[in-house]
Amino acid sequence: MTDTAPVSYLRPHAEQAFAGELAALHRLDDRPRPPQWRMSPWAVVTYLMGGTLNDGTVISQKYVGQRRLMEVAVATLATDRALLLLGVPGTAKSWVSEHLSAAISGESTLMVQGTAGTTEEAIRYCWNYARLLAEGPSDQAMVASPVMTAMRRGSIARIEELTRIPADVQDALITVLSEKTLPVPELGSEVQARKGFNVIATANDRDKGVNELSSALRRRFNTVVLPLPTSSEDEIRIVSTRVAELSAALELPAVPPALEEIRRVVTVFRELRSGVTADGRTRIKSPSGTLSTAEAISVITSGMALSAHFGNGSLQPDDIAAGIVGSVIKDPVADQVAWSEYLEVVVRDRAGWSQFYSACREVSG
Template sequence: MTVSESSASTGAEVLRPHAEDAFAEELKALAAADDRPRPTGWRLSPWAVATYLLGGALPDGTVITPKYVGPRRIVEVAVTTLATDRALLLLGVPGTAKTWVSEHLAAAVSGDSTLLVQGTAGTPEEAIRYGWDYARLLAHGPSRDALVPGPVMRAMADGMTARVEELTRIPADVQDTLITILSEKTLPIPELGQEVQAVRGFNLIATANDRDRGVNDLSSALRRRFNTVVLPLPATPDDEVDIVSRRVDQIGRSLDLPAAPEGLEEIRRVVTVFRELRDGVSADGRTKLKTPSGTLSTAEAISVVTGGLALAAHFGDGVLRSADVAAGILGAVVRDPAADRVVWQEYLETVVRERAGWQDFYRACREVSV
């Protein structure tokens, strides 16, 4: 019995359900309404997968909530790539929803987003290929019973979608394990003189962020096996506010926190601060700003607002206010205590202090910045 199965059997509420569980009703409704051709092994057609990510309304009135707010063409290219024999690489700066999009693509295409390899500096080759049950290996020698398939091998055998997160964090020699898998669609098992050939429906989604360039760059041989789709930062402040509000609302419901719309003004302020410091210029274009060392991504804005909601719920009146988000913003901006604190203080004094209607925000940020 797996951990998730154990939680389900005991009636325990899972803190963060997998995408295919959290949005099971939407996926079921899409499958019922989907009359378009589906690639072999897919649960939905490419059109339905795109609708699942971008949102829409079905003929029966079912509303599909947007999972990704951004250019439609980006999603269409990503989905189309998975319908070919090329793997998909989602590339972008930290916080551009690469992991989120990867998970929802796998959930919509295969109905299972859990075939995941989490890339780190210590990820071994076995995590991508296979390992061994050493008790059986020592007792009976190499055999298929002693072999423990990794997520990619399982996806190949079952015609599913595998995921590799933070590909450029993985050592280069381990990355190159994927070359044969992606080019020949086979995974050799030399210890047994066998191989696992990919079943139709198999594909792989990898993610990597721009800040990791130079850590473990992809070899040209491996990069050629991927179709790269770059996920941009939200194009407009309204888009970013919408993304933050939606995600905070989803997270907040799972944690029994107040509804995000109660603090929409503070969400907009957080997004404005992050965008101005990220872009190095105030929203009106009049003031040039120094940029801090951190990324100030949308994901970090979501974290700041969620933390603020928790403060409001447990130590306030349940309404998100400036004092609830000030400490979170400070922590996100000031990563380098020496350089970033100067950036933050200059921003407060030259932009925030002079902005109409922001005096409560200015005072809250000054209090936590002392």
């Protein structure tokens, strides 16, 4: 028996998840478009920042922050400069990179994931060694990297965690970004980038000193720094929206909205990140972890799963306590001290937080 049910992906690409919005923008967009772009720069920013189109189509907000940052990022990609999105973990660098690629090129999957083990071949090309041995160097034996494929198509290539890539491998990008060509000496040829090609790279500014970009490579990028959410309300809105999307994608049993618990998690994370309570009266130790917005989303989503499957179906402090403790305590010594001090100095006597205090004390040991 053949299963004809539609495929349900755990994590659809941006161009799949928001296909309706992209199609509506593409259909109604009558502004000038750079070569090979699926829509105008104005429409790309509208896709990221949200809005309502002339036909009533509602475009959801993908990035919560300053519109001007997105305008600068999109304008950069319309030039011959590559774009570097820089920020601490959890500032939506990869999220923005994916959605920019989806809006501009219609595909976000031409990506190189940067790690300490990333080789030059991941950026340039490699070989199908069976064909190479049988036939010698040829176009058919060559395996194009995502960057080479993007050059041939006139699309956006993404490079995640650029500063995690060894410095000598990073420098393979210099010719690509400056000359817009990728030499293939084995074939005595080169790949020239079609109009529309560009690169979006992301980097974590906590990785400074890991593999710093050379000055020659840095000059090829225009850097846009993505900050943490400026206000707690912005961060609460980001967490609420992403939790709702993840819950739907994971098909979690319905759990009523838990704005109070989302606000509690965001408050804890923001206070520990900044080293001072929200009212500015008490200074506290900051733990070693990043306590990013992405981690807050994970804590709430895990809490909802606990509540749905093992709780009373309503998100409670007990459901989020373990997730928060796991996010805060990365160093079992120093972070444990900072967390215990925060519980005793700040949480214990805070109005309405007694159940949360007890739950955290129970799982903290």
